[in-house]
Structure formats: structure tokens, C-alpha cells
Amino acid sequence: IEEHVHQVGHSERTGVVVEPYLSTQWFVEMKPLAAKAIEVQKAGNGVNFVPDRFERTYLHWIENVRDWCISRQLWWGHRIPAWYDEETGEVIVSAEDPTTLPEYAGRKLKQDEDVLDTWFSSALWPFSTLGWPEQTEDLKRYYPTNVLVTGYDIIYFWVSRMIFTALEFTEEIPFKDVLMHGLVRDADGRKMSKSLGNGVDPLDVIDQYGTDAMRYMISTSSTPGQDLRFRWERVEQARNFANKIWNASRFALMNLEGVTSADIDITGDLSTADRWILHRLNETSRDITRLIDAYEFGETGRLLYNFIWDDLCDWYIEFAKLSLYGDNAEAKKKTQSVLAYVLDRTLRMIHPFMPFISEEIWQHLPHEGETITLAAWPVYDPAFEDKDAVAEMNLLIDVIRAVRNIRAEVNVPMSKKIELLIKPGDQAVLDTINRNGEYVRRFCNTSEFDAGLEFTVPDKAMTSIVSGAELYLPLAGLLDIAQEISRLEKELQHLNSEVERVEKKLSNQGFVAKAPAKVIEEEKAKQADYSDKRAKVIARIEELKG
Incomplete structure (x- = not known):
């Protein structure tokens, strides 16, 4: 007699040793069922997996399938x-x-x-829930379904069984697309479990941050098929985003008192900012629709976040205040209409990700219909394309940012008025600046503001080069010429690297041969822009050194 140490299986629930037990069970012969599913999939008439690499996993399972034991010794289930x-x-x-x-x-x-295996019952789900085997109206309307959203860990247990069961009983695939999501893991990438004590109760997250914050974080923080690491800071960021939407909406509602849906008119003479935000909304709705159709929810979340936080809140609402608080009644009405229209459409786009806050705000906006859930999805309209407004706003934003950066560098607070001189590159840029001078004065907080094609550049002035114009801020007593030269030399290094990068890309024959014409034109435009800026920085450095 010899002693041998070996591993003995134990039940994960009871801790009792698992012992072999010979019993009679019910089986389903799988080869004929799997053969039909394989044939349909390889013929190109099967299910579309997202990401498509999971199709190989699916085929591997059903090509190596064994007979399926469908009987279970449990107290619940279908007999x-x-x-x-x-x-x-x-x-x-x-x-x-x-x-x-x-x-x-x-x-x-x-x-x-005995009862049937849970997965046997689940395999019948796509059609049994619609009244099958009776040819009900629901079955005719909704079957086959469009998309199944599920985890990659149950491709064989559930997805494959629904497919071959549907083919057997209905002779159709049960759904067109299968979207694979990952697992929610802890911050260290471990699977959440009771034994590790690393689980997170969704109700605790909801109590602390709200349902919409948790929903937005989970739905936009991962890519299809990839696991998601749960981090509290991500939920906090989503909560802050929801607060941003709420506060922006409160501002809008305060300035929309008495406005009804019938009053909204976004035609006619609109300001540059009004035209720009309509263009950006239209562009965003097009891109978001494309991304959602491709199940790219992570990228969808990024675009929504950038549009709402940057374009709508940080820029448009600030620009809109000039019209809303100004003396021009007609301009105020137009801005109110644009603000109500854009916020309404924005809430419709964020609704699938933040249903509660979007519904609550929408109910207080001028609107038609009972619920945002039934409101039409924003559709791209070429009529809202306005590249002139985009060019004008880009110039204004560049100018405002440049002035604010200079203020920060020399510690001049925004509350202190400054003198600003702008030298445009051509008459068109000068016309744009003059047409939107009110924005420049307000957001740069200028005591004196002058723009012209020709003027004498003051010696002691901070300089910034933006696309199409040179900016000068005479800051007598605040400017250290040596520091200004040093700053411009750093900017020159950056522009040199950008010019080199673009030139290298355009000299690459492989890139030029394969890249779309639009992309090549964009790179050429960048090359010209960076080169122009570099030339102006070099000239300004020489002026200061002289």
C-alpha cells in the first residue's frame, strides 16, 4: 500500500467532495443541428458577430460539438x-x-x-416569447430580431444554441447581429466574486452617483468584446458630465421663459455662433448615428462628451449670452430658438445613455410629444452645413484662447482689461474679425481693440500667431523681452516638428498612393498653415532680438 497525494474536486457551493455518479440522462443529438448552422454561417447567410473575431470562437464550438445532455436534477425549470x-x-x-x-x-x-437544462429553455427565447409555435402578429413583426447583446463567455451556452434551435424550428436565424460585450472587472482586472470580496453593488453606485452616471460610464467606457475595469473615478466623471448637462439646461430654461415649440424659428439671419452650433449639431448627429449603427459606444460617448462639454457649454452658451442679454430683440429671439432646438436634439442623442436626466429636462423644454423616448432621432441635414461659420468660429476661438494663454503666462487676470492688436493675413480675415468684434471684446476683455492690415507693431508686446492672423498684446511693464523670445523659440520648435512631420508624411509614396484625396488635401493644408505660422514666429523673434 502506497499513499498518493492527488487533487480531489469539491463543490464550489457546499465544499463537499465531488464523487462520480452513474445515472440515466436525456441527450440531444447535436451533429445534424450543428451541420445546418455551420452551412448557413459559411454560406454568408448567418449571424454577424461584433467584433467579428468571435465568429471563429462560435464555429470552433459547433464544429467540435458533442451530444448535449439536457436533463438536470433541480427543483426548478421546465419539466x-x-x-x-x-x-x-x-x-x-x-x-x-x-x-x-x-x-x-x-x-x-x-x-x-428531471427538468430541462436552463440553456435549453433559453435557446427557445427569440421565438417562444413571441407566441411560437402559433403564427402570432408579434412573431410576424419582430422575428427575426435585430441584435442580441451578450457576453463572450456564453457564446456556446446561449448564442449557438439559439441559432441552431431557431434554424431547426423556424428555418431562420434568430437575429442579424450579435454584439459581444466584455465582463465588468475590478480596478485590478480581477473578476468580481464573493470569495474575493471585490464586487460592487450597482445599487450602491446609484445611491452615490445616480443611475444615469453609472449607465453612461458602463455603456461608453469599453469597446465591443473588451472587459471593463470598474473605477470609481470614472463614475464620478460621468456624474460631473450629468451635472454639466443639468446646469447648462437650467441656464437655457431660465432664458426660454414663455417660448413655445411654435415660436422656434432657426431660419433667417443668424449670428456666427448660432450658425456654427447648428453645423456642429448636424455633424455630431451624423457621426453619432454612424457609430451607434457600428456599435462603437465608446467612441459615441467621446463625441457626445466633446460636443456637449466643449462646443455647447464652453463656447456656444457663452457666446449666446451676448444676444440673450443684449438689446437686439430679434437677435435674442433667434438665439433662443437655436438654443432650444440644439438642446432638444442634444438630449435626444444622449437619451439612450442617460434616459432619466434627459427625459426630465426635455419635459421642461419647448417640445411636441409626450416623451423624449418617442421623439424622432436627429437626422443629418445638408442644409445645416456651414463651413463659413466654422471658419469664423475657429478663428475667434483661436484668438480668444491665444489671448487667455498669454494672460496666464504673464499673470494678467481676466478681470483686468488689456489692449489687443490684430494683424489679419488678408481682407477676408479682417472682415471676419470686424464682423465679430463684439465677441473678441467680450471674451478677451479689451480696453482697446484694433484690427488692420497695416499698423506699427509695438516693441514691448506679447505675440501669438493663429491661423490667418498675428496677435499683439502691448503689456508695458509686464513683458520681459528675454522671456518672450524664449517662449517664441519654444513655439518655433513645436512648429518645426509639425512641419517636418507633415512633410515626411507627404513625401511617403506609400501614404500618397493609398490615402484618400481628401486626407491628402487636409495634410497639404496643415503643411501650408504650419509653414505660415513658422515664418511669422521667425519674423517676430528677429524683431524682438533687433
């Missing part, structure tokens, strides 16, 4: 539809209870005590 004649031992498998059928009257029948 096995089999009865035993206690006298003859005959087995009766029937869709109807044979004890109610006249041909079995007088016989002692006992139903099998």
Missing part, C-alpha cells in the same frame, strides 16, 4: 416532457400531457422528475 408507464416501463415523449389524452386512459403514468 422533461417524458412519462413512464409504471407497469410496462414504456417511455412516452409528448408535447401534451398524456394523462389527459384518451388513448392513455387507465394507465399508470409518471412524469420524469
Whole structure:
């Protein structure tokens, strides 16, 4: 007798040693069912997996399938539809209870005590829930379904079984797309479990940060098929985003008192900012629709975040205040209309990710209909394309940012008025600046503001080069010429690297041959822009050194 140390399996629930037990079970012969599913998939008429690499996982399972044991010894589930004649031992498998059928009257029948495997019942879900085997109106309308969203860990257990069951009973695939999401793991990438004590209760997250914050974080923080690491700071960021939407909406509602949906008119003479935000909304709705159709929810979240936080809140609402608080009643009405229209459409786009806050705000906005859930999805409209407004706003934003950066560098607070001189590159840029001078004065907080094609550049002035114009801020007594030269030399290094990068890309024959014409034109435009800026920085450095 020798002692051997070996591993003994234990039940994960009870801790009891697992012992082999010979029993009689029910099986489904899988080869014929799998063959049909494989044939359909390889013929190109099967299910579309997202990401598509999971199709290989699916095919691997069903190509190596074994007969399926479908009986379970549990207290719950669908009963096995089999009865035993206690006298003859005959087995009766029937869709109807044979004890109610006249041909079995007088016989002692006992139903099998086993239940069907959970996945067997689940495999029938796409069509059984719609009334199958009856040809109901729901079945005709909704089957096959469009998309199944599920985890990659149950491709064989659930997805494949729904597919071959549907092909067997309905001769159709049960859904067109299968979107694979990952698992939610802890911050260290470990699977959440009771034994590790690293689980997170969704109700705790909701109590602390709100349902919409948790929903937005989970739905936009991962890519299809990739696991998501749960981090509290991400939920906090989503909560802050929801607060941003709420506060922006409160501002809008305060300035929309008395405005009804019938009053909204976004035609006619609009300001540059109004035209720009309509263009950006239109552009964003097009891109978001494309990304959602491709199940790219992470990228969708990024675009929504950038549009709402940057374009709508940080820029448009600030620009809109000039019209809303100004004396021009007609301009105020137009801005109110644009603000209501843009916020309404923005809430519709964020609604799938933040349903509660978007519904609450929408109900207080001028609107038509009972609920945002039934409101039409924003559709791209070429009529809102306005590249002139985009060019003008880009110039204004560049100017405002440049002035604010210079203020920060020399510690001049925004509350202190400054003198600003702008030298445009051509007459068109000068016209744009003059047409939107009110924005420049307000957001740069200038005591004096002058723009012209020709003027004498002051010696002691901070300089900034933006696309199409040179900015000069005479800051006598605040400017250290040596520091200014040093700052411009750093900017020159950056521009040199950008010019070199673009030139290298354009000299790459492989890139030029393969890249779309639009991309090549964009790179050439960048090259010209960076080169122009570099030339102006070099000239200004020489002026200061002289």
C-alpha cells in the first residue's frame, strides 16, 4: 500500500467532495443541428458577430460539438416532457400531457422528475416569447430580431444554441447581429466574486452617483468584446458630465421663459455662433448615428462628451449670452430658438445613455410629444452645413484662447482689461474679425481693440500667431523681452516638428498612393498653415532680438 497525494474536486457551493455518479440522462443529438448552422454561417447567410473575431470562437464550438445532455436534477425549470408507464416501463415523449389524452386512459403514468437544462429553455427565447409555435402578429413583426447583446463567455451556452434551435424550428436565424460585450472587472482586472470580496453593488453606485452616471460610464467606457475595469473615478466623471448637462439646461430654461415649440424659428439671419452650433449639431448627429449603427459606444460617448462639454457649454452658451442679454430683440429671439432646438436634439442623442436626466429636462423644454423616448432621432441635414461659420468660429476661438494663454503666462487676470492688436493675413480675415468684434471684446476683455492690415507693431508686446492672423498684446511693464523670445523659440520648435512631420508624411509614396484625396488635401493644408505660422514666429523673434 502506497499513499498518493492527488487533487480531489469539491463543490464550489457546499465544499463537499465531488464523487462520480452513474445515472440515466436525456441527450440531444447535436451533429445534424450543428451541420445546418455551420452551412448557413459559411454560406454568408448567418449571424454577424461584433467584433467579428468571435465568429471563429462560435464555429470552433459547433464544429467540435458533442451530444448535449439536457436533463438536470433541480427543483426548478421546465419539466422533461417524458412519462413512464409504471407497469410496462414504456417511455412516452409528448408535447401534451398524456394523462389527459384518451388513448392513455387507465394507465399508470409518471412524469420524469428531471427538468430541462436552463440553456435549453433559453435557446427557445427569440421565438417562444413571441407566441411560437402559433403564427402570432408579434412573431410576424419582430422575428427575426435585430441584435442580441451578450457576453463572450456564453457564446456556446446561449448564442449557438439559439441559432441552431431557431434554424431547426423556424428555418431562420434568430437575429442579424450579435454584439459581444466584455465582463465588468475590478480596478485590478480581477473578476468580481464573493470569495474575493471585490464586487460592487450597482445599487450602491446609484445611491452615490445616480443611475444615469453609472449607465453612461458602463455603456461608453469599453469597446465591443473588451472587459471593463470598474473605477470609481470614472463614475464620478460621468456624474460631473450629468451635472454639466443639468446646469447648462437650467441656464437655457431660465432664458426660454414663455417660448413655445411654435415660436422656434432657426431660419433667417443668424449670428456666427448660432450658425456654427447648428453645423456642429448636424455633424455630431451624423457621426453619432454612424457609430451607434457600428456599435462603437465608446467612441459615441467621446463625441457626445466633446460636443456637449466643449462646443455647447464652453463656447456656444457663452457666446449666446451676448444676444440673450443684449438689446437686439430679434437677435435674442433667434438665439433662443437655436438654443432650444440644439438642446432638444442634444438630449435626444444622449437619451439612450442617460434616459432619466434627459427625459426630465426635455419635459421642461419647448417640445411636441409626450416623451423624449418617442421623439424622432436627429437626422443629418445638408442644409445645416456651414463651413463659413466654422471658419469664423475657429478663428475667434483661436484668438480668444491665444489671448487667455498669454494672460496666464504673464499673470494678467481676466478681470483686468488689456489692449489687443490684430494683424489679419488678408481682407477676408479682417472682415471676419470686424464682423465679430463684439465677441473678441467680450471674451478677451479689451480696453482697446484694433484690427488692420497695416499698423506699427509695438516693441514691448506679447505675440501669438493663429491661423490667418498675428496677435499683439502691448503689456508695458509686464513683458520681459528675454522671456518672450524664449517662449517664441519654444513655439518655433513645436512648429518645426509639425512641419517636418507633415512633410515626411507627404513625401511617403506609400501614404500618397493609398490615402484618400481628401486626407491628402487636409495634410497639404496643415503643411501650408504650419509653414505660415513658422515664418511669422521667425519674423517676430528677429524683431524682438533687433
